[in-house]
Amino acid sequence: MRILRLAGRRLAASIPTLFLILIGIFLLLQFAPGDTVDAMMAQMGGGDAATARELRHFYGLDLSIPLQLGNYLWRLVRLDLGFSSIYGKPVASVILERLPPTLLLMTASLSFAFFFGLLFGVIAARGVNKWPDTLISIAGLIFYATPSFWFGLMAIVVFSIYLQWLPAGGFEDIGAVQTGLWRTIDIARHLVLPTLTLGLIFLAIYLRIMRASMLEVLNLDFVRTARAKGLDETRVVTRHVLRNALLPMVTLIGLQAGTMLGGSVVVESVFSLPGLGRLAYESVVQRDLNTLLGIVFVSALLVIIVNFAVDLIYARLDPRIVAEG
């Protein structure tokens, strides 16, 4: 119960941060050349100044900036994200349509990166400075240096073009309408390459952190105590070292949540996935500022939720946190 109260307190403290972001981005977007109406007019193929004035008045874009900001925040509290001029739908519904692929991709990539990062980090730390460690560390370094979009393209070349094992893009086969298990398998096939691509850099990061964390914990006093009690090395690692070494990894999930969302922009573009990331890109290119603001809001919200979950997990793992209150 205290864990929930603690995490809840941190969550409440993020609300001002959220507002800070929204206000900041809103004000920033005021500097953008052209606004929603200009984009709409471009879509409509031009129009005269009178139409522009009417449209601006209709959307409340001719009010003063503080008033616009107030309007926007007030609508936001009621979860009304405005109207997308490009898609002709409320921003909220556009975002909701695009959310599932992104969430799926992020969950898959995170799981992949965390699991294998943990595994290889432990292996590297156990055989530190011997060949498994060197091999794993070099691989980690190379993965870290690889631009994700380039890896995606090369993966498409190898697996889709030459080997023809996996599809080159898209979320599912548009032609065939499938349901149930077949649909799941189809989506899974489409997500293999994107998951690998997005997860690669994070795999490298988790690997390095896990290795360093293991090495640090292995040097701590209570590990010496465990050995002095007569524990064999494997049990020392599993019963004493692992849980302590996991703590920085868990924190890292929260810290990297934002970066992963950012990475999905690029990966979704490479693989033509209909997700939130690609929506962000399209809004920038098409100057759909309402949608962009909506995406900023949803991204920040996602990061905050992930951090909340991480706080809960961390407090569950480490009893000292609750004590410090």
Place this chain on the structure above:
Amino acid sequence: MDALKRYFRSPAAVVGLVLLLIVVAMAVSAGWIYPREPLALAGRPLIWPFSNPRFLLGTDNSGRDIAAQIFYGARISLLIGGVATAIAIAIGVLIGAFAGFYGGWVDNVLMRITEAFQTLPNFVLLLVLVAVFGSTLTTVTIAVGVVSWPAPARLTRAEFLSLRNREFVQAGRTLGMRDIQLILGEILPNALPPVIVYASVVMAVAILLESALAFLRLSDPNVASWGNLIGLGRDVLRVQWYVSAIPGIAILLTVLAVSLVGQGLNDALNPRLKAR
């Protein structure tokens, strides 16, 4: 200096340094080896690498020399990487130092701002900045720097928080030193080394960020950058995949070099951690 000797004892660090020097050499010598404008049409489009002695690495979709673009691209990557990193470190150290030293409400306010920057995915913020301010080389560089300052700020703040309670800082206070003397003279010289090492990470990320922007055609299209070339190569990926492959390898090697040098510096300056 035994830090220098320690650096050269690590084979990885030496490899990194050599690679980095090669990239720098490419950037510097680009004007002599390829005196013509790199984005000018040079020959037939889509010539394969190693098939024509005039175009060692082939030509791209428009018939421009890929090797020339690689050499000139080194300039762009190093420039953007270096300047953006400098901006990020400067802002980050400033904010982190004041937050860590003064604590209290100063720390609270500065950390809220830092948190705001970190909660928003940095690439999304980059997109917003590019949407607002445009895609010239200058704006992209500044944008990348602005997006990257939170991490050095947190690092600096952590260093200041731990150092400000050390007894030699308290001794300085009892001797009558002012706050600014304590910050600049006592704490900063001790806090900077890990931040400087972290600069290599920032630079690696900066180069990757800019190339991602370029790939999405959101960076400056008038310069020969590696990211631009990869984006171009996407259109001909099926057959002439080398147009995308080659600049990607260049990015990989450069970022790898920067990371290795950073790691080598870290190990050289922190010999106690050699047990790793």
Place this chain on the structure above:
Amino acid sequence: MSELSGAILTLEGLSVRLPPGADRPHALSGVSLSIAANEILCVVGESGSGKSMMASTIMQLLPNGVNIDGGRVMFEGRDLAKASATEMRHVRGAGIAMIFQEPMTALNPLRTIGDQIGEMFSIHTDLSRAAIRAKVLALLEDVRIPDPKAAARAFPHELSGGQRQRAMIAMALALDPKVLIADEPTTALDVTTQAQILALIRDLQQRKKTAVLFITHDFGVVAEIADRVAVMQHGSIVEQGIAASVLNAPQHPYTRQLIAAVPPLTSPPPRSLSDDIILSIDDVSKTYRTGGFLGRGARVTRAVKNVSLKLPRGATLGIVGESGSGKSTLARCLVRLIDPDAGAIVLEGKDWAKMAREDVRRETRHIQMVFQDPFGSLNPRRKAAELVAQGPIVHGTPRAKALADAKELFALVGLDPSASDRFPHEFSGGQRQRIGLARALALRPEVLVADEAVSALDVSVQAQVLQLLAGLRQRLGLSIVFITHDLRVAAQICDLVAVMKDGEVVEQGLAGDVFGRPQHPYTRALLDSIPGGAFARQHEAPSLAR
């Protein structure tokens, strides 16, 4: 070395090699000793003597790069140095158990105490879970931990230092090992807790007839519990024998030096004190409020409660107390590193406690501080001369003159003036404290506050620095406030003593009175807790030159 009959553990000519680049080639050279059942053997030595390395060698828990290159470790007819990893695992915990110095870090912070003690049983026996739980409770009762049931469910950070050490002892003795190795188990504890743990170890040892190898740097502890003693220096044993004979008739000069360095508890005869009060502490209080959400549920700690003390000119006022007594907070209030919430600190007629920051910076030259940590109190990136000259430079002295003065100060504190060009890491701990002293004296203060200034030093170095302080007090007419947790040190150098507990002064007066005829029960408890008190009282040491 012939095996004593009944010897359980014998070290024969043991040598341990260090990796190249260490300050000497061998951590241990030709160490031979033996312990019999039912006796406590104390191994005494200062830092770097190799005593902890010996403990690690017996348990075969040496760090990477450190290896045995000679001698045998005989236990139960086997040479442990040649034992296989599996054999060693059976010996550890069941045959030979170990307890360490820092109970906070020696226990896994993420697992409960009961869990970790129970692990001993699950490794070496196959008792059921319920049986293990019962045994764990019995063990916790044995070590007299308050509320054993709650302690078993608690995490290490929820217990106090003394309770954690009791839990560690319970864990070590779980399987009734033949030998218990105790590596400085009481050094990190308060004096009163220390006494309790020592008594506990002695009691358990007598009941279970365990052989105890007790490692310490404190001869007082030796006097308190040892049956036999071995003295180590630079990796070899310089003297060993029955405790009584080594303590009363030490043969080796190093042993004599160590024993002489232990400050006795009888204070030297009182000096006459001036009537002029240079520093007056009137009703000073400091309260901390931490945590709490919007002002509710905050933890309020009253670190200093209405403390009033007076320091006559030229005298030394000692403030003694254990951790949490508020003495460090008070010390920091005296130099305005912390701002007191209430009360007055009158120095040379000005109330220091309420001064504005600007004035504090100017007036701070009158009262200076010497810090505890010889490693942390000097900026590692500045040369020694610069460190000493910093104060005068900040206050306006031209740089050249300040540096020249610094060299003179070096000579004053007993350091070679030409060494002032070196960096702190090139000096030893004792030398660094001298530099700290020189830095404090550079501004020619009237009052010097020494906050645990000798606590982090080896015993022999401690004695030298105390001598230096006494000498300087005479020459420069300094008035000193001396903060310490070690009553023996306070007895030597202080004219007046104030005893603090939980933020309050419970007793104060002339040193001779407070130590000789303590009034308050806490003072009496403190004095009784000093290890080897009886030995110290009868042992005459040369009094510090006045």
